[in-house]
Amino acid sequence: MIVQQLINGLVLGCVYAMLAMGFSMVFGILRLINFAHGEVFMIGAMVSITVLNLLLGISGPNAPPALAAVFLLITMLTAMLSCGVLGIVLERVAYRPLRNAGMLAPLISAIAASTLLQNVAMLVFGREYVPFPAILPSGGIPIAEATMSWKGLLIVVVAPIMMLALNQFMMRSTLGKSMRATAENLEVASYMGIDTNKAIVTAFFIGSILAGAAGTLVGMYLNASHYFIGFFAIIKSFTAAVLGGVGNLTGAVLGGILLGLIESFAIGFVPDLTNGIIGTQYKDVFAFVVLIVFLIVRPSGLLGERISERA
Amino acid sequence: MRSLKFSSLVLVLWAGMLAVACSAPAAPAPGAAPADPKAAATTAPAAATGGEVVTARIGTAGPLTGSWSKDGKDLNNGVLFAADVVNEKGLTIGGKKVKLDVKTEDDQQDAKQATIIAQRFVDDKSLVAVVGHYTSGTSIAAGKVYDEAGILWITPNASNPSVSQQGFKNFYRVMCTDPIQAQKAADISGKLIGAKNVAIIDDKSQYGQGVADMFAKGVESAGIKVATREHVADKDTEFGSIVTAIKGKNPDLVYFGGYYSQGALIRKEMAKQGLNVPYIMSDACFSEEFIKLAGADGEGAYATTLGVEPAKLPGYADFNAKFAPKYGTVGYGTPYAYDALMVVVEAMKKADSLDRKAIATAMKSIKEYNGMTGRLTWDQYGDNASPVVSVYQVRGGKWVYVQ
Numbered sequence: 001m002i003v004q005q006l007i008n009g010l011v012l013g014c015v016y017a018m019l020a021m022g023f024s025m026v027f028g029i030l031r032l033i034n035f036a037h038g039e040v041f042m043i044g045a046m047v048s049i050t051v052l053n054l055l056l057g058i059s060g061p062n063a064p065p066a067l068a069a070v071f072l073l074i075t076m077l078t079a080m081l082s083c084g085v086l087g088i089v090l091e092r093v094a095y096r097p098l099r100n101a102g103m104l105a106p107l108i109s110a111i112a113a114s115t116l117l118q119n120v121a122m123l124v125f126g127r128e129y130v131p132f133p134a135i136l137p138s139g140g141i142p143i144a145e146a147t148m149s150w151k152g153l154l155i156v157v158v159a160p161i162m163m164l165a166l167n168q169f170m171m172r173s174t175l176g177k178s179m180r181a182t183a184e185n186l187e188v189a190s191y192m193g194i195d196t197n198k199a200i201v202t203a204f205f206i207g208s209i210l211a212g213a214a215g216t217l218v219g220m221y222l223n224a225s226h227y228f229i230g231f232f233a234i235i236k237s238f239t240a241a242v243l244g245g246v247g248n249l250t251g252a253v254l255g256g257i258l259l260g261l262i263e264s265f266a267i268g269f270v271p272d273l274t275n276g277i278i279g280t281q282y283k284d285v286f287a288f289v290v291l292i293v294f295l296i297v298r299p300s301g302l303l304g305e306r307i308s309e310r311a
Numbered sequence: 312m313r314s315l316k317f318s319s320l321v322l323v324l325w326a327g328m329l330a331v332a333c334s335a336p337a338a339p340a341p342g343a344a345p346a347d348p349k350a351a352a353t354t355a356p357a358a359a360t361g362g363e364v365v366t367a368r369i370g371t372a373g374p375l376t377g378s379w380s381k382d383g384k385d386l387n388n389g390v391l392f393a394a395d396v397v398n399e400k401g402l403t404i405g406g407k408k409v410k411l412d413v414k415t416e417d418d419q420q421d422a423k424q425a426t427i428i429a430q431r432f433v434d435d436k437s438l439v440a441v442v443g444h445y446t447s448g449t450s451i452a453a454g455k456v457y458d459e460a461g462i463l464w465i466t467p468n469a470s471n472p473s474v475s476q477q478g479f480k481n482f483y484r485v486m487c488t489d490p491i492q493a494q495k496a497a498d499i500s501g502k503l504i505g506a507k508n509v510a511i512i513d514d515k516s517q518y519g520q521g522v523a524d525m526f527a528k529g530v531e532s533a534g535i536k537v538a539t540r541e542h543v544a545d546k547d548t549e550f551g552s553i554v555t556a557i558k559g560k561n562p563d564l565v566y567f568g569g570y571y572s573q574g575a576l577i578r579k580e581m582a583k584q585g586l587n588v589p590y591i592m593s594d595a596c597f598s599e600e601f602i603k604l605a606g607a608d609g610e611g612a613y614a615t616t617l618g619v620e621p622a623k624l625p626g627y628a629d630f631n632a633k634f635a636p637k638y639g640t641v642g643y644g645t646p647y648a649y650d651a652l653m654v655v656v657e658a659m660k661k662a663d664s665l666d667r668k669a670i671a672t673a674m675k676s677i678k679e680y681n682g683m684t685g686r687l688t689w690d691q692y693g694d695n696a697s698p699v700v701s702v703y704q705v706r707g708g709k710w711v712y713v714q
């Protein structure tokens with residue numbers, strides 16, 4: 001059982017890590033809690049369902065494995081791209097006009113954008129759970145006495161690759177360097193001739209791409225999507241980001257994986273330990289309790305914050 | 312200039328993507344929107360001279376959004392259809408021609424919303440009775456408001472027994488209550504399936520937890536062990552860890568009390584983790600939506616239902632023929648909602664008045680009613696005194712009657 005909970009936790013953790021990275025990037029540069037990030041994740045899931053249904057509609061429901069892999073790739077890329085574009089539009093429409101308006105106005109704008117996207121999704125995709133077409137086989141590979149499902153395996157493989165790619169991008173490329181500079185101090189970076197607007201837009205774009213990929217993977221993993229899942233996504237990604245240290249990308253990854261593991265193990269063992277008094281419906285509570293304890297003991301998170309200095 | 316071109320390109324791309332998403336097969340558009348509350352409150356009570364048509368409003372409320380919205384819509388359609396039938400036949404009360412107008416509200420399966428809606432209904436002077444709410448938790452919340460106002464309210468399907476135990480004076484049910492379906496589920500666990508060790512999950516809702524608790528009692532008195540008792544929050548979508556925890560207890564049957572969305576997702580998670588044991592669900596999971604969501608993994612799942620499926624009811628063919636062109640398929644709860652409104656109309660006829668209190672009093676003297684769903688009688692709490700319960704199983708992608 002421990003191994004299975006570990007596997008569950010890792011898979012969940014990878015998803016939270018991907019979401020937290022995008023969230024953390026934006027927070028680090030702009031000190032903005034991007035509430036709409038969860039909705040971008042949800043739109044990613046919905047778009048991937050739509051595209052996959054379209055593709056399967058052309059080929060027929062039982063596609064051979066090679067074709068299925070190609071479909072999956074196309075679906076994920078489409079979802080990622082549309083979410084990236086959505087992120088850019090959000091930045092341009094909801095956040096940039098309020099860049100110098102203090103902290104409250106962009107926050108309200110973020111909540112408004114989140115509500116708007118939720119309701120658009122509800123109108124377009126309906127109020128029900130939208131099923132994800134079954135493209136990956138059901139079983140999995142046995143590890144010790146547990147099973148790692150194929151979908152879980154995909155997540156555990158794809159997520160680290162994307163996160164590593166992002167890390168390399170941030171460290172090596174010029175654009176990555178300018179993003180890090182902007183994150184350190186926006187004004188001074190602009191004095192140094194760095195195009196801070198470009199850096200900010202890129203941050204949103206990359207964060208949203210990650211959210212879109214996470215949306216596709218989660219939709220596949222949970223076999224369904226719903227217009228309201230963005231709400232939980234944002235709460236978890238916020239928690240994970242703060243847990244690892246806000247603005248700190250490695251911290252976001254660590255926080256995400258830690259959060260997933262905590263949730264999994266808490267569900268597995270706390271009900272037994274407390275004889276059912278604290279039952280499994282409190283699974284979200286465990287994560288938040290950990291967050292609160294952490295904020296009291298070590299407020300800057302596990303690996304320390306990296307928020308831009310405001311003179 | 313460059314930024315203008317770029318932003319317009321981005322906007323065009325985004326609009327294009329949205330257009331593709333909208334044109335792709337999407338779920339049906341939302342149904343009846345809640346009517347403007349201000350308009351209802353300021354409508355003067357029905358007053359007319361002979362020959363004029365008087366409007367009597369019937370309020371109905373249930374989850375039209377959220378994880379049970381498909382069934383909510385089906386029930387709502389039943390009420391609307393019944394009003395159509397009554398208006399077509401023509402209704403005369405107190406010498407005047409009466410036209411029924413149904414006011415639909417979405418309580419989002421939330422008790423707070425339900426109370427607000429109940430207050431709205433009660434404040435509307437032209438509203439004579441209520442059909443609803445469609446879930447037990449919301450019914451209890453709204454019931455307090457209706458009880459104070461002395462208005463007649465009939466729920467087609469809210470099945471938790473505590474609703475009628477609150478002491479509401481003008482409350483009635485069409486479907487019977489959960490202990491009966493829980494007992495049936497416990498019976499088939501032992502006799503039909505032969506389980507010795509069961510895991511029980513519920514969604515912590517008034518209804519879900521209630522029926523799961525009753526099932527637990529039922530199996531324990533049949534000598535079957537309850538391996539574990541788990542709960543999920545009603546908006547959960549991720550069940551990996553819970554199913555793992557259950558699997559570790561080695562149950563040979565899993566029971567779920569709750570609504571179809573989670574019932575389906577839990578079943579899929581069980582299939583994913585290789586927990587292939589019989590799966591029984593409570594009646595809110597008996598829906599086409601369960602089969603759609605669960606897909607191939609839903610095969611073999613059982614559900615208890617209060618009553619029988621619509622197609623088995625006598626008179627279904629005519630009902631369906633008139634219902635389908637305007638409202639689509641007959642949902643599982645639709646005939647019950649239909650009967651609920653018909654019973655209200657019976658009470659109105661008996662009272663021969665549009666006064667709320669008169670209608671509520673007249674209802675007490677109606678001893679039985681023969682409706683679409685069979686013979687309805689009520690005990691002193693308003694519960695259905697002639698209950699029927701059935702068991703269905705998913706076979707070949709369809710619900711098949713078992714017993």
